[in-house]
Amino acid sequence: MAHTSTAPLTIIAPAKLNLFLHINGRREDGYHELETLFTFLEFGDDLTFTVSNEPDISVTGDTNGIELADNLIYKAARLLQQHCNCQQGASIKLLKRLPMGGGVGGGSSDAATTLLALNKLWGCDLSLTELAELGVKLGADVPVFINGHTAIAHGIGEQLENVELPQSWFCVVHPGQHVSTAKIFTHPDLKRDTPKLKADWQTENLGNDCEALVKKLCPEVEKALQWLLKYAPSKMTGTGACCFAEFSTEAQAQQVLAQLPEKWTGFVASSATLSPAHTALNAHFEMK
Ligand SMILES: C[C@@](CO)(OP(=O)(O)O)[C@H](O)COP(=O)(O)OP(=O)(O)OC[C@H]1O[C@@H](n2ccc(N)nc2=O)[C@H](O)[C@@H]1O
Ligand SMILES: Nc1ncnc2c1ncn2[C@@H]1O[C@H](COP(=O)(O)OP(=O)(O)O)[C@@H](O)[C@H]1O
Structure with a gap:
């Protein structure tokens, strides 16, 4: 069922680190075959979601000059809305802490947190596997943030093998x-x-x-x-x-x-x- 309250909800979009990153080859489509160990950090951007009954989607806050249509938060919200034929919309406010193009996955994490949060708030009820399949259309790194567990990624980064690591x-x-x-x-x-x-x-x-x-x-x-x-x-x-x-x-x-x-x-x-x-x-x- 859809979340009926319009109270704002703030959720973190955490940073990731690649504890190692191996490139095993290049596919015909130009993407690279990788093996990389992802861990999450207790540090990231904050996204505040306010759901509305109109279909509009807005992204405000620290958008750093990125056009709305190019913002991965907006792209993720629209993708989910269209996929689920959802009639609701959302205003999303971004507090940016992660350096852009810094290798800590800020854009991908923002997209994943948007998919995860709106899936709940709009009552779309997609499984994590379905959300990851949508997310990979936005970037190779999105599925690991949807999966949400420390993992070794294979393939182009979308095949995930969960692993346990001690906290550091x-x-x-x-x-x-x-x-x-x-x-x-x-x-x-x-x-x-x-x-x-x-x-x-x-x-x-x-x-x-x-x-x-x-x-x-x-x-x-x-x-x-x-x-x-x-x-x-x-x-x-x-x-x-x-x-x-x-x-x-x-x-x-x-x-x-x-x-x-x-x-x-x-x-x-x-x-x-x-x-x-x-x-x-x-x-x-x-x-x-
Ligand atoms: C290599 C990693 C490791 O985490 O780099 P960072 O971006 O985090 O630094 C990621 O997998 C990147 O993921 P992401 O940033 O989502 O990649 P995409 O937007 O899908 O692709 C960006 C560019 O990288 C190339 N790319 C990406 C992933 C991959 N396995 N092989 C590639 O060749 C694509 O051809 C594209 O031109
Ligand atoms: N919400 C967003 N946050 C960060 N970058 C975004 C966002 N939306 C689109 N982008 C674009 O994605 C690019 C890669 O961003 P980012 O994920 O921060 O890099 P990296 O994968 O190296 O950590 C940025 O240079 C920017 O143009």
């Missing part, structure tokens, strides 16, 4: 450069020939196949990786530009963040096995 703390640094995912994936120098994982893989020794190319194209990424390396092993997430280091306590991660050069921004957050968006939605709808 991450210091994430954004070295101020925007990296276009499409530019990295179309670059002739990208490493695309890593063999598939063996059964006994260990996270610690696995890297990011985009890192060498992005370091060459974006010197600030190389500098951020070197800076973090003074404190702990450092890696880049996704196609960059954010870099991160892992710690066992919050205090250790905060100590590193406190030293961050002023020209960069960063944050500290713990990992979460279950996506904080799912946790928030489950808590809200169980209380109803």
Whole structure:
């Protein structure tokens, strides 16, 4: 049944990190075969949904110059509305914390949180599998945010194998450069020939196949990786530009963040096995 209250509901769109990212090959359609370990962070954008009985959809707040029709939040809402022939609409307000084009999946996470929240609020009642099938039309990263569990992704990122990892703390640094995912994936120098994982893989020794190319194209990424390396092993997430280091306590991660050069921004957050968006939605709808 549709949610009848029009009270605003705020749900997080969490960041993700790729704890490793291997590229195993390139398909004929240009997409790449990947193996990558996704974890969620307890840090992200906030989306506030107010449902209405008119079919209009608006997105306000920190839209950062993105046209409404291009905003992944708007695209996700329209896709669900059309798919379910839903007569209701929504106004959605965005509080942006995640750097755009930063490799922490902000746009994909915003899209996934929109699908998850409106599915409940409009009473569409699609399963997570159905939502993920809709979501992949918006981006290869959307299904992992719909699935909502720490996972290794195979295929182009849409085939998910849930895994359990101990909780860690991450210091994430954004070295101020925007990296276009499409530019990295179309670059002739990208490493695309890593063999598939063996059964006994260990996270610690696995890297990011985009890192060498992005370091060459974006010197600030190389500098951020070197800076973090003074404190702990450092890696880049996704196609960059954010870099991160892992710690066992919050205090250790905060100590590193406190030293961050002023020209960069960063944050500290713990990992979460279950996506904080799912946790928030489950808590809200169980209380109803
Ligand atoms: C590689 C990752 C790792 O998380 O990079 P980040 O974007 O997070 O940095 C993602 O899977 C990206 O997912 P997403 O950002 O949703 O990708 P899309 O919008 O579908 O595609 C952006 C561009 O990347 C290319 N692309 C994407 C995924 C993939 N497996 N192979 C590709 O070649 C597509 O050809 C497209 O030109
Ligand atoms: N709501 C949104 N938030 C962020 N980016 C968006 C959004 N809607 C569309 N985009 C577009 O998607 C691109 C990739 O965004 P993002 O997901 O932040 O990057 P990444 O996948 O590298 O983390 C942005 O450069 C922007 O043009």
